[in-house]
Amino acid sequence: MKPYIREKSTFTFDEIPEDTCFEAGYLVTVNAGWRSVTPYVDTEKCIGCSQCYLYCPDGVISMEGKTPVLDYDFCKGCGICSKICPRHAIEMR
Amino acid sequence: MKKFLSGDEAFAEGVRLACPEVISAYPITPQTVVVEKLSEMVENGSLDAEFIHVESEHSALSCAIGASAAGVRTFTATSSQGLLYMAEGLVYASGGRFPIVMMNANRATALPWNIYGDQRDSLALLDTGWIQSYAENAQEALDLALMAYYIAEHRDVSTPYMANLDGFILTHTYENVDIPAPEQAKEYLPPYETNNRFDFEHPVNMGFSAGPETNIIFKYKEHRAFDRARGVIAEAEDRFAQVFGRRYTGLLDTYLTEDAEYVIITLGTIAGLCRNIADELREQGIKAGVIRIRYLRPFPNDEIAAAVRNAKAVGVLEKDISFGNAGTVYANVTSALQWGGITAPAYNFIGGLGGRDISADDIRDVFTKVQTGTDRLNWIGVSR
Amino acid sequence: MNASALDKNEYFYGHKACAGCGGSLAVRAALKVLGERAVAVLPAGCMSAVGFNFPQLCFGNNAIISMFAGTASMLTGVEAGLRRYARRKGYKDFHAVGFAGDGGTADIGIQALSGAIDRGDDILYICYDNEAYMNTGIQKSGLTPYGARTTTTPAGANIHGNIRPKKNMFEIVAAHDIPYAATATVGYINDFINKVEKASKIRGTKYIHVIAPCPTGWGIPVSDTVEVAREIADCGLWYLAEYENGEYRLTRDPKEFTSAEAYLRRQGRFKHLTDEDIATIIDSRDRKWERIRKEWK
Missing domain, CATH: 3.40.50.920 (Rossmann fold)
Structure with missing residues (x-):
């Protein structure tokens, strides 16, 4: 589980809460538009060490077994994963 | 039960009857007696609450807001410079719709320094979104402590409540006061239930920002709660008369x-x-x-x-x-x-x-x- | 604790922090250690500004913004309230955790933090230190290092940036005889994760001070956050340590330091430093380490 995009992004008067308390992890916009370069994992080179997963400030890399999987909706393209990878298996393009 | 009590002591008795679970306070004359009494009550077991010795009034209210966000009934008390030091927290508590009850011992504000009673402290903060009552005697002070929770926590209101007592003239003057039985107080004041709190089954994000698009809606609703409070105050007093036999007269x-x-x-x-x-x-x-x-x-x-x-x-x-x-x-x-x-x-x-x-x-x-x-x-x- | 032991869930996600933000990495990693029963308190600052804009709410767990000066005091209230609520409803394990920046900790929030430690409240306070008020546009804080250029300590011909060293928050906190305090950096995330885990098992007040570079404020490429966060510890301008049971302990004692000059020169905020300025910084580093190695274990 993680915060995810909801279909409902605008709220009527009655739907706006009375207090400042609302469902956790409620997202209405993605961050993909921030990116000027995009990380791509070379699965041949990847050894599944999880460093990219550990160091991603946005948490967009998850490990499926030994393979890192990226959520491009929320990757900002910072390139930390590429820099941290001991096998240079992530290329920023 | 009749007892000879000062306004501060009477208010503390009212708070005990309301059974808050978290009390955070910092001492300031002429509020001190309230927090001393409550400390004694916690010590002797007649009040089952966490008494938190915060290091400032700012923290007293900040702590009360945190506890309220955890879903429990809270209390704090202050006066004068202490209230002013809390000012940021006042708008925070009201904007977040946390029904905290606070007693304020009305006292002059510095400079020049002066510990005696006037109402410049609470009146300077009239626009911070708190319900403000002003008691006349110790009996009313005690009764307002109970009604304060009834009104503040009411679902239609959910707004913090500042009960003001004239410094010294009321806080330190003794009168015969009727203290209701705890069973009666329980009958009057339901346990605090709210959705404006952390929830492990359905987690929430609280105290968030709201931009220009929606901000005014939150403020409108905050104001609307005060209109609703008018009716709730009447209801609180009707119920009070039914349970305790004392009738108050509204605003x-x-x-x-x-x-x-x-x-x-x-x-x-x-x-x-x-x-x-x-x-x-x-x-x-x-x-x-x-x-x-x-x-x-x-x-x-x-x-x-x-x-x-x-x-x-x-x-x-x-x-x-x-x-x-x-x-x-x-x-x-x-x-x-x-x-x-x-x-x-x-x-x-x-x-x-x-x-x-x-x-x-x-x-x-x-x-x-x-x-x-x-x-x-x-x-x-x-x-x- | 290794990667596979971390909670698979993401609790800080979709936030609007700058690309490469060290602070967001610290928050994310800590919450993955503490899990779904963490209740996070964040004061006004970067992490609250980027994570809580209704209706975009980026914490997957229970979280709240506190007043700027009120991280620790609100944590106290949250912990006390949750404890009472838990008693009624039968909850058991939860963590009240705060994430405040350097300004929120060492400047405006230090009084409340001191009060909470003094009371021994059962809370975990994490200071993510990016060494200036970044949210408001890079102004000097009490944790801005000597020589750093900020928008309120401009580097000119007369004054070369900030003229005062960082407050020694770790030892200030430890001087309260806190049950557990530690320093860390997002550059060594495993070390940080282990310290968070250790702290989560200790009762009483816990404090972790984690260096979290801000590419915008530090003048480094967004891809370099982690590298720079390692270098600060490698070159001895930061140290990894713990305070526990009344004793200090280095958790990493480098045999040799890497070049502090290289660390400084790669950052925009230190570009203006003269060789003499750098010598002053290195001298102060060496004196600090001399003391640490003499007095700590």
Whole structure:
């Protein structure tokens, strides 16, 4: 589980809460538009060490077994994963 | 059970009956007795609460907000500079709709330093979104502690509540006070239930930002809660009368106003003396009346206008001044009169600052000036 | 604790922090250690500004913004309230965790933090230190290092940036005789994760001070956050340590330091430093380490 995009992004008067308390992890916009370069994992080179997963400030890399999987909706393209990878298996393009 | 108690002690008894679970407070004269009493109650086991010795008033309220966000009933108390130090937290608590109850011992604000009673502290913070009540005696103080939770926590209101007691004159003066039985208090005050809290089954994000698009909606709803509070205050008092047999009179307390031609409007403990003088004037054939405002927020606009409908002139007597204008209560009252189509002149009397005594003669003089007409703004006891 | 032991869930996600933000990495990693029963308190600052804009709410767990000065005091209230609520409803394990920046900790929030430690409240306070008020546009804080250029300590011909060293928050906190305090850096995330885990098992007040570079404020490429966060510890301008049971302990004692000059020169905020300025910084580093190695274990 993680915060995810909801279909409902605008709220009527009655739907706006009375207090400042609302469902956790409620997202209405993605961050993909921030990116000027995009990380791509070379699965041949990847050894599944999880460093990219550990160091991603946005948490967009998850490990499926030994393979890192990226959520491009929320990757900002910072390139930390590429820099941290001991096998240079992530290329920023 | 009857006990001889000071206002502070009576309020503490009321708080004990309300069973808050988290109390955070920092000492300041003349509030200290409340927190000392509550500490004793926690120590001797007659109050099952966490008493948190915070290191400042800012933290006292910040801590209460955190506890309220965890879904429990909270209490704090302060006075004067302490209340002002909390100011940021006041708007935070109200904006977040946390129904925290706070007792404020009304006290002068520095400089010059002064520990005695006036109402400049709470009136300076009238616009922070807290319900504000002003008690006249220790019994009312105790009863307001219970009603405060009823009103603040009511689903239609969910707004913090500041119960004001005149410093020393009320907080440190002893009276016979009836302390209700805990079973009665339980019957009166339901346990605190809210969705405005952390929830492990359905986690929430709280205290968030809201941009220009929605911000005004939150503020509108905050204001609407005050309109709803009017009805809830009436309900709280009806229920109170049913359970405890004591009846209160809503946002204001009127005395002989039905046919009054000259009415003094005031708040807090000074009302008693005003009523005595009104009696005196009635014996002389002068139709005098007194209004004691019990709630400054929500403000009794319609009630004031209705109560002075036969008045030829009105005087507003208050222990504060909004520099560069007039008294804050006066500004509110004249606005109510204008809304209510009341054209009788209203005069403002500023007195009692820094604990200066307001004597019977002072009140007589106020009534005389209201009858004869005077300056819009009058200072009691300032002779140049 | 290794990667596979971390909670798979993401609790800080979709936030609007700048690309390469060290602070967001610290928050994310800590929450993955603490899990779904963490209740996070964040004061006004970067992490609250980027994570809580209704209706975009980026914490997957219970979280709240506190007043700027009120991280620790609100944590106290949250912990006390949750404890009472848990008693009624039968909850067991939860963590009240705060994430405040350097300004929120060492400047405006230090009084409340000191009060909470003094009371021994059962809370975990994490200071993510990016060495200036970044949210408001890079102004000097009490944790801005000597020589750093900020928008309120401009580097000119007369004054070369900030003229005062960082407040020693770790030892200030430890001087309260806190049950557990630690320093960390997002550059060594495993070390940080282990310290968070250790702290989560200790009762009483816990404090972790984690260096979290801000590419915008530090003048480094967004891809370099982690590298720079390692270098600060490698070159000895930061140290990894713990305070526990009344004793200090280095958790990493480098045999040799890498070049502090290289660390400084790669950052825009230190570009203006003269050789003499750098010598001053290195001298101060060496004196600090001399003391640490003498007095700590």
